[in-house]
Amino acid sequence: xxxxxxxxxxxxxxxxxxxxxxxxxxxxxxxxxxxxxxxxxxxxxxxxxxxxxxxxxxxxxxxxxxxxxxxxxxxxxxxxxxxxxxxxxxxxxxxxxxxxxxxxxxxxxxxxxxxxxxxxxxxxxxxxxxxxxxxxxxxxxxxxxxxxxxxxxxxxxxxxxxxxxxxxxxxxxxxxxxxxxxxxxxxxxxxxxxxxxxxxxxxxxxxxxxxxxxxxxxxxxxxxxxxxxxxxxxxxxxxxxxxxxxxxxxxxxxxxxxxxxxxxxxxxxxx
Amino acid sequence: xxxxxxxxxxxxxxxxxxxxxxxxxxxxxxxxxxxxxxxxxxxxxxxxxxxxxxxxxxxxxxxxxxxxxxxxxxxxxxxxxxxxxxxxxxxxxxxxxxxxxxxxxxxxxxxxxxxxxxxxxxxxxxxxxxxxxxxxxxxxxxxxxxxxxxxxxxxxxxxxxxxxxxxxxxxxxxxxxxxxxxxxxxxxxxxxxxxxxxxxxxxxxxxxxxxxxxxxxxxxxxxxxxxxxxxxxxxxxxxxxxxxxxxxxxxxxxxxxxxxxxxxxxxxxxxxxxxxxxxxxxxxxxxxxx
Numbered sequence: 001x002x003x004x005x006x007x008x009x010x011x012x013x014x015x016x017x018x019x020x021x022x023x024x025x026x027x028x029x030x031x032x033x034x035x036x037x038x039x040x041x042x043x044x045x046x047x048x049x050x051x052x053x054x055x056x057x058x059x060x061x062x063x064x065x066x067x068x069x070x071x072x073x074x075x076x077x078x079x080x081x082x083x084x085x086x087x088x089x090x091x092x093x094x095x096x097x098x099x100x101x102x103x104x105x106x107x108x109x110x111x112x113x114x115x116x117x118x119x120x121x122x123x124x125x126x127x128x129x130x131x132x133x134x135x136x137x138x139x140x141x142x143x144x145x146x147x148x149x150x151x152x153x154x155x156x157x158x159x160x161x162x163x164x165x166x167x168x169x170x171x172x173x174x175x176x177x178x179x180x181x182x183x184x185x186x187x188x189x190x191x192x193x194x195x196x197x198x199x200x201x202x203x204x205x206x207x208x209x210x211x212x213x214x215x216x217x218x219x220x221x222x223x224x225x226x227x228x229x230x231x232x233x234x235x236x237x238x239x240x241x242x243x244x245x246x247x248x249x250x251x252x253x254x255x256x257x258x259x260x261x262x263x264x265x266x267x268x269x270x271x
Numbered sequence: 272x273x274x275x276x277x278x279x280x281x282x283x284x285x286x287x288x289x290x291x292x293x294x295x296x297x298x299x300x301x302x303x304x305x306x307x308x309x310x311x312x313x314x315x316x317x318x319x320x321x322x323x324x325x326x327x328x329x330x331x332x333x334x335x336x337x338x339x340x341x342x343x344x345x346x347x348x349x350x351x352x353x354x355x356x357x358x359x360x361x362x363x364x365x366x367x368x369x370x371x372x373x374x375x376x377x378x379x380x381x382x383x384x385x386x387x388x389x390x391x392x393x394x395x396x397x398x399x400x401x402x403x404x405x406x407x408x409x410x411x412x413x414x415x416x417x418x419x420x421x422x423x424x425x426x427x428x429x430x431x432x433x434x435x436x437x438x439x440x441x442x443x444x445x446x447x448x449x450x451x452x453x454x455x456x457x458x459x460x461x462x463x464x465x466x467x468x469x470x471x472x473x474x475x476x477x478x479x480x481x482x483x484x485x486x487x488x489x490x491x492x493x494x495x496x497x498x499x500x501x502x503x504x505x506x507x508x509x510x511x512x513x514x515x516x517x518x519x520x521x522x523x524x525x526x527x528x529x530x531x532x533x534x535x536x537x538x539x540x541x542x543x544x545x546x547x548x549x550x551x552x553x554x555x556x557x558x559x560x561x
Binding site for chain 1: 413544
């Protein structure tokens with residue numbers, strides 16, 4: 001409450017609310033407001049919803065483990081992974097050059113208009129969710145794996161570009177000064193200073209995004225693309241919850257493998 | 272950012288490991304593109320044909336409401352109001368989702384931090400903490416690995432359509448994401464304040480409220496607000512199946528070919544995204560407590 005009394009004018013401005021009190025107030029307000037918007041009067045749970053929920057949980061013990069189904073899971077996992085790999089490569093191909101431009105470090109530091117415009121483009125690409133892009137693409141050019149891959153690659157390119165730009169900008173300055181002092185052009189400073197120093201972070205963020213791309217590729221089932229999400233939808237429609245669990249565990253395994261791969265690669269890059 | 276540290280000794284082993292990982296990536300890349308392009312109909316033929324692109328042009332014109340005869344949705348005031356209401360519900364859904372996620376994380380982030388269980392922060396190591404550690408970490412991985420949309424597809428089996436199931440699905444996935452991040456924040460904390468508190472005879476709760484939370488809270492809030500920006504983008508997608516907010520209307524309008532309404536919905540969606548991005552940036556500044 002010290003802020004209510006300005007002891008020394010000029011040292012601390014008189015404020016009605018301190019920042020953190022304002023923040024607390026806003027967060028509590030958001031809590032109350034969002035709970036008030038929900039329609040609590042109607043039935044929240046389906047008739048038979050409770051039974052379905054317990055069926056669903058019981059289906060985990062055990063999940064469907066027949067050889068045929070496991071083979072199907074493997075095929076579906078491969079489909080999802082291959083679409084995710086394709087999508088992330090396109091995303092990197094879009095995001096890396098745009099990110100370098102957006103960082104404003106490749107050429108002389110003076111002109112800031114081009115980086116600003118590129119940053120705006122990147123923001124536009126990532127403001128629309130990949131599935132919304134996909135639904136729009138399906139309406140515009142029809143359903144195909146390449147359309148789905150492009151739908152993932154657009155927002156992901158936008159995110160990667162923005163993060164790449166920040167990472168390239170945020171490398172420590174002294175090594176760059178050394179390069180500049182020895183007469184390197186901005187391009188050389190980028191190639192021999194900024195990029196090598198930012199590389200571990202760039203790689204690990206790209207891997208994190210690859211993990212997200214696996215999930216994105218899985219939900220492309222919504223527009224009819226095959227993969228883990230597609231099989232989950234089929235099994236859900238048939239109320240085969242134990243199959244749903246198996247498929248979900250395959251997704252978990254994929255994410256864990258990517259996680260491990262990424263941390264190993266990162267470790268070997270840093271050392 | 273840390274500067275690269277020179278390798279201590281086994282650099283040859285490391286570099287051969289690196290090579291395996293990198294070769295693995297190249298192989299994965301080749302196989303994946305091979306499968307996408309040649310494993311079935313990739314859609315390359317249709318994407319390169321002129322007819323597809325003239326259809327796409329037609330679609331864009333219809334989004335803009337040109338040539339359909341009827342008044343485009345963005346010229347009708349009641350359409351603006353109606354879609355605005357849906358946007359309001361979508362925003363509420365995203366906030367509710369964050370509340371679910373944050374509430375879950377607040378209850379479980381402590382056992383998920385490795386340095387809580389092994390006594391690094393000054394607590395007493397115990398078997399129970401170790402068991403809880405693996406249990407909570409496992410839950411984080413499961414909830415994080417499953418996309419929001421799949422959670423929504425499952426939850427809609429139990430709950431009646433509306434804002435709530437969508438918020439729950441979003442909350443579940445983000446519980447895993449935020450939980451992992453929050454546990455890592457605690458693992459990277461400076462252990463000295465809590466150790467000092469322990470040495471001065473504080474109870475466990477005093478260590479939590481005076482040692483851990485004050486250090487970690489700004490970071491927690493920052494992550495929460497970043498995730499909110501992601502959640503608002505995903506809320507529409509979850510609405511596709513959980514029947515709440517803009518998402519449902521988006522899907523209906525598309526299937527009824529009411530394309531100018533689709534354009535209006537996308538406009539409201541973008542407005543929400545930009546508003547939440549700005550709001551989150553402002554709140555993040557407040558959360559820095561300076």
